Amino acid sequence: MPHCHTYLKKLRDHGYRITPQREMIVHIIAHSGRHMSAEEVMEKTREKTSSMNIATVYRTLDLLVENGLATRIDLGNGKTAYATGEHGPHVHLVCRHCGSVTEITESDISASLDKIEDIYDFNCRPYHFSVHGLCRNCRDTNTD
């Protein structure tokens, strides 16, 4: 359930300016209900305006990530995807064969990261990283 207004208000509360570009990008990704690449967001904006630059898309998406309003997902092969709505810690399971993304918030992972913090004194919260592997479908259909 997207709340563009809420996202924008949070940005404003953090002292950032609300520009037409930011409004549009937040609207697009919040309503998509899925992971989008910067290029996909860019294409969506082209349907409405020519006043948008790919660098602005990247900067805005990064801004959302840094403020906890979105997450950045490393899809491998140098590709990156973004999605809103993730506030808690989470892990993305990225299939290296078909590229599918599964999001998990297992507390089991949380327990492991607790240990990382305890043992290595490394602060990784809120954590968000990708684990690359093979999803069930791809494991069944090939022996890569």
Added chain:
Amino acid sequence: MPHCHTYLKKLRDHGYRITPQREMIVHIIAHSGRHMSAEEVMEKTREKTSSMNIATVYRTLDLLVENGLATRIDLGNGKTAYATGEHGPHVHLVCRHCGSVTEITESDISASLDKIEDIYDFNCRPYHFSVHGLCRNCRDTNTD
């Protein structure tokens, strides 16, 4: 303790050809005892020969990774580093402030990934991924 010969033999056993370029790259990264970027490896080869191309460096490093002889580490900011000698599953703790890399092989993480495989039917072994956060030093010296 680097064993270039062993690495090269494994490649040959896998059916890959041993070229001067591959020998040089394996020698450099195996003796470095640290994580190196492709560009760093490239610079090292320039000290000895001009017969090396950055694409070859990337391809060779990727080959080592795919054969379990080296690991690829996502340093964030689109940078990647490589290191030899990692055969078992492992996790890299990458400080998003100073870029330091700590390697862990905690069995605690392993237990968590067991659960991922059980619950989500997602095969992520041998696992190797990066967790970005703040190391102790950087946490102490700034409030980023």
Added chain:
DNA sequence: TCCTTTGATGCGAACCTTCGCAACAAGCAA
């Protein structure tokens, strides 16, 4: 409302990595 400040944008360049393809050469067999 108008002005000022300073953060945001657009643009082009640069950076890191991957890819396609023709030329080259490692490894094997004769």
Added chain:
DNA sequence: TTGCTTGTTGCGAAGGTTCGCATCAAAGGA
């Protein structure tokens, strides 16, 4: 040792992302 097969290399181009900088405009104050 010679020749053949085919994996590898070098090169240039392209893809995805970041960066620097001049210009623009959001937000707040007068």
